[in-house]
Amino acid sequence: MSKAASGPAPADNTETHADAAPQGSRFVFRSRVFDDADLRRALARIAHEIDERNHGSAAIVLVGLYTRGVALARRIAAAIADFEGIEVPVGAIDVSFYRDDLRLRPVEPQGPTEVPVDVSGRVVVIVDDVLYTGRTARAAMEAVMELGRPRAIQFAVLVDRGHRELPIRADYVGKNLPTRHTEDVRVRLEEVDGEPDGVEIWGPANETAAEEGA
Amino acid sequence: MKHLLEIGDLDRTELEGVLDTAEHFVEVTQREIAKVPALRGRTVATVFYEDSTRTRLSFEGAAKRLSADTLTFSLKASSVSKGESLRDTAKTIEAMGVDAMVVRHPSAGAPHRVASWVDAAVINAGDGWHEHPTQALVDVFTLRSHRGRGLDGLRVGIVGDVKHSRVARSNTLALALLGARVTLIAPPTLLPPSLEGWPVQVSHDLDAVLSELDVVYLLRIQRERISGRGPGELFPSLREYTARWGLTAERAARLAPDALVMHPGPMNRGVEIAHGIADGPASLVTEQVANGVAVRMAVLYRLLGGGGEPAGVPTE
Numbered sequence: 001m002s003k004a005a006s007g008p009a010p011a012d013n014t015e016t017h018a019d020a021a022p023q024g025s026r027f028v029f030r031s032r033v034f035d036d037a038d039l040r041r042a043l044a045r046i047a048h049e050i051d052e053r054n055h056g057s058a059a060i061v062l063v064g065l066y067t068r069g070v071a072l073a074r075r076i077a078a079a080i081a082d083f084e085g086i087e088v089p090v091g092a093i094d095v096s097f098y099r100d101d102l103r104l105r106p107v108e109p110q111g112p113t114e115v116p117v118d119v120s121g122r123v124v125v126i127v128d129d130v131l132y133t134g135r136t137a138r139a140a141m142e143a144v145m146e147l148g149r150p151r152a153i154q155f156a157v158l159v160d161r162g163h164r165e166l167p168i169r170a171d172y173v174g175k176n177l178p179t180r181h182t183e184d185v186r187v188r189l190e191e192v193d194g195e196p197d198g199v200e201i202w203g204p205a206n207e208t209a210a211e212e213g214a
Numbered sequence: 215m216k217h218l219l220e221i222g223d224l225d226r227t228e229l230e231g232v233l234d235t236a237e238h239f240v241e242v243t244q245r246e247i248a249k250v251p252a253l254r255g256r257t258v259a260t261v262f263y264e265d266s267t268r269t270r271l272s273f274e275g276a277a278k279r280l281s282a283d284t285l286t287f288s289l290k291a292s293s294v295s296k297g298e299s300l301r302d303t304a305k306t307i308e309a310m311g312v313d314a315m316v317v318r319h320p321s322a323g324a325p326h327r328v329a330s331w332v333d334a335a336v337i338n339a340g341d342g343w344h345e346h347p348t349q350a351l352v353d354v355f356t357l358r359s360h361r362g363r364g365l366d367g368l369r370v371g372i373v374g375d376v377k378h379s380r381v382a383r384s385n386t387l388a389l390a391l392l393g394a395r396v397t398l399i400a401p402p403t404l405l406p407p408s409l410e411g412w413p414v415q416v417s418h419d420l421d422a423v424l425s426e427l428d429v430v431y432l433l434r435i436q437r438e439r440i441s442g443r444g445p446g447e448l449f450p451s452l453r454e455y456t457a458r459w460g461l462t463a464e465r466a467a468r469l470a471p472d473a474l475v476m477h478p479g480p481m482n483r484g485v486e487i488a489h490g491i492a493d494g495p496a497s498l499v500t501e502q503v504a505n506g507v508a509v510r511m512a513v514l515y516r517l518l519g520g521g522g523e524p525a526g527v528p529t530e
Contacts, residue, residue, distance in 0.1 A: 097242070109238035
């Protein structure tokens with residue numbers, strides 16, 4: 001029933017830029033910036049930073065954004081449980097209905113919004129895989145505010161790739177990764193993708209030569 | 215797809231897509247703040263040339279829960295009484311800046327005509343004896359929540375005034391699309407003159423097929439539709455109808471143990487459905503109403519959420 005001929009946007013957070021890529025260009029692998037060990041270390045550091053910044057994790061609730069943000073939130077919670085012995089509640093939020101670009105593209109809802117505790121008075125840490133324009137983060141904040149009045153909202157991302165379009169920054173960053181607008185940052189997580197953990201940069205095939213010359 | 219005028223506008227994938235989206239909206243409607251900003255700034259008009267309680271309310275509720283604005287056109291308070299045509303009325307409403315029009319009309323095909331005149335998305339909320347597609351979507355959604363995602367092989371009996379029922383037609387098509395086996399059960403006078411092309415079996419004897427059904431879907435005896443010719447022309451009396459085609463307590467006792475009972479409402483209690491059955495454990499009637507808002511949210515969201523060509527905006 002969607003009106004756009006291209007069909008609904010993919011039901012995950014894969015960065016897709018058919019529009020940004022030159023017509024007819026294939027996306028090809030460029031570089032692998034994280035392997036599974038890098039990713040594990042980055043998440044462990046984020047877990048420690050969250051715990052430290054908030055003077056312990058007793059008032060924290062981790063809220064992941066579908067799909068990979070939810071998996072990352074669970075891993076961060078597991079890490080905090082390991083070193084702090086506290087079970088931090090983990091929730092999931094679908095920001096589809098809060099997006100500001102619904103007029104421009106059909107968006108398939110991704111999963112149920114489930115936050116197991118009342119967020120009022122707690123510190124909500126929103127977790128996502130990639131921070132890019134900041135529009136998803138804005139939508140996520142709106143969704144969280146409708147669940148209650150958190151004491152604070154913080155934001156954790158595995159990769160910050162730049163190109164912000166809103167005045168938003170992350171509190172916890174796994175890796176700052178300068179990218180081109182035309183490139184794709186692909187996060188792969190074992191439990192979501194059935195592939196080994198990692199972060200890769202992909203880009204349009206016909207752009208590679210120009211980039212090397214630059 | 216731009217409009218939802220009949221079940222035939224959907225293939226199985228699209229139909230299941232609407233139902234899947236509706237699952238998400240059930241969750242939204244259960245939230246403390248049961249409202250999302252998805253259709254903020256959009257306007258939905260309900261344009262009803264016939265009376266309605268649940269259909270209009272659930273469409274307006276659905277639009278509001280998606281943060282759309284609503285406009286209400288009702289026949290009695292309109293310029294139709296001054297002779298304004300359907301086309302002029304539709305164009306007038308569209309000129310108010312309407313993104314979707316939900317149309318109910320006593321004439322079959324009226325929403326199709328409206329769709330040819332306006333740029334807004336048009337949703338058929340019941341046209342004459344033709345179709346009522348969102349009721350069928352609500353019904354298959356309700357069944358699916360009990361019987362799993364596919365309805366393949368499910369045996370559904372639709373009982374009663376099939377001839378005058380847009381619900382029967384839309385449900386037959388939607389159920390068949392999902393793989394259910396539909397039997398129409400009615401006296402010959404209450405069946406359409408031709409069932410050619412309908413994916414159904416027909417029985418004139420409810421008692422003969424009762425025990426084989428997984429679902430009994432009862433249609434309302436529409437007194438107002440047949441009163442012009444007198445009920446006596448189509449069946450002898452309401453009491454006679456109940457005796458042969460009503461779901462009485464005795465008949466309900468002969469249903470399969472896990473059989474389900476459905477009715478689109480409003481019910482004629484004691485005619486097509488006995489009091490105790492309508493409120494009994496096998497009855498899905500209340501759920502059908504409860505699911506109405508979420509399913510109509512899904513229809514509005516899929517027709518109005520996103521549109522045109524994909525624009526040059528990155529997703530994240």
